[in-house]
Amino acid sequence: KVVAVIMVGGPTKGTRFRPLSFNTPKPLFPLAGQPMVHHPISACKRIPNLAQIFLIGFYDEKEFTLYVSSISNELKIPVRYLKEDKPHGSAGGLYHFRNLIMEDSPSHIFLLNCDVCCNFPLPDMLDAHKRYGGMGTMLVVKVSAESANQFGTLVSDPVTNELLHYTEKPETFVSDLINCGVYIFTPDIFSAIEDVSNDREDRVTANLRRLSSLDISTSTRTNIPTDFVRLDQDILSPLSGKKQLYTYETMDYWEQIKTPGLSLKCSGLYLAQFRLTSPHLLASGDGKRSATVVGDVYVHPSAKVHPTAKIGPNVSISANVRVGPGVRLICCIILDDVELEDNAVVINSIVGWKSSLGRWSRVQADGDYNSKLGITILGESVVVEQEVVIVNSIVLPNKILNMSVQDEIIL
């Protein structure tokens, strides 16, 4: 048997995702019309003998109850949300729930970050991992030399694929091969995490002894949490070059989803993937009474789109949205309950829940996914009045915009 664990983090993480993470946990933000975490979860469905999927995070359980029960029914695989009482780090979180994870005595454990976008080649990783015979195998990808230092960078043996050297977010260039945040481990990973935590405990005790022998007051003693273990710095770095960790390189697309701009890009990547895996989820635009559709578009069944509207490419329209006559949408995410009145235009933007755009209004941006104002974001319940134009801006929730703005953050 095999189990999969997806690390979802918690409310103190994902701050670069504001204002979109104010009311919705980042892992549930929709990409291509499905919650972010849905994409790795549905990739897990392709793993042979998968017994369970666990989501581990420190968000309130309530946030995930509905999603977890509906996805369990849909996939016919138990999906459970396990809540940490506090952040334990990416490896510490896994270790904290080791008894539950080992319940079915799995031979292998997949571990996935929720905020990466790729085609998750999990069955191929499992085959490669079995061939290598190590404790863990990590998905890796080549990125541009300029961007490599934002990730865990590594050197792997070109013949055996062994992980030889690993540095998390290095200050100078190490390699353009990086860690994708997708792993497979044998249960030995738990002993490796335990060793780190025990080592820390020993060091803390030694420190305390030293401090008390020097007669330093207790208030100056630092309190290192021994159960906080990071997978990258504490496990991958020290275990590289010891024939325990191996790499599996993907030649396909891979992106990290830290900002709203990147979420728009990833939404497009997932829509393109639906073309191959689930074409029934894409709008066809066939039929006299449906809108003109260009490229890959997702429209929630409850949305009402006027037949004279033109939408796409890379457009996702969520539940209960109303798209009026003559509306033009290009490269955007329109969230639940949005109202778009006649001839409104949205380009390279995300329109927040319950917002409304008046007639002939425009919400747009240049579409530079990597720059802060490269896409326009409207938070929840923003009103853009008719004929108003919003360009390259971020608008916080509940604002009423009756004048055009450009390159602004409206607080």
Ligand code: GDD
């Ligand atoms: N449950 C839980 N508890 N999840 C956590 C915790 C924690 O205490 N800390 C982090 N996570 C989750 C995050 O939500 C994310 O899915 C994943 O663990 C990794 O988060 P970080 O540790 O913040 O690292 P990162 O995202 O900056 O970088 C990692 O991923 C990159 C790929 O996207 C590193 O592993 C990099 O090396 C890697 O390139």
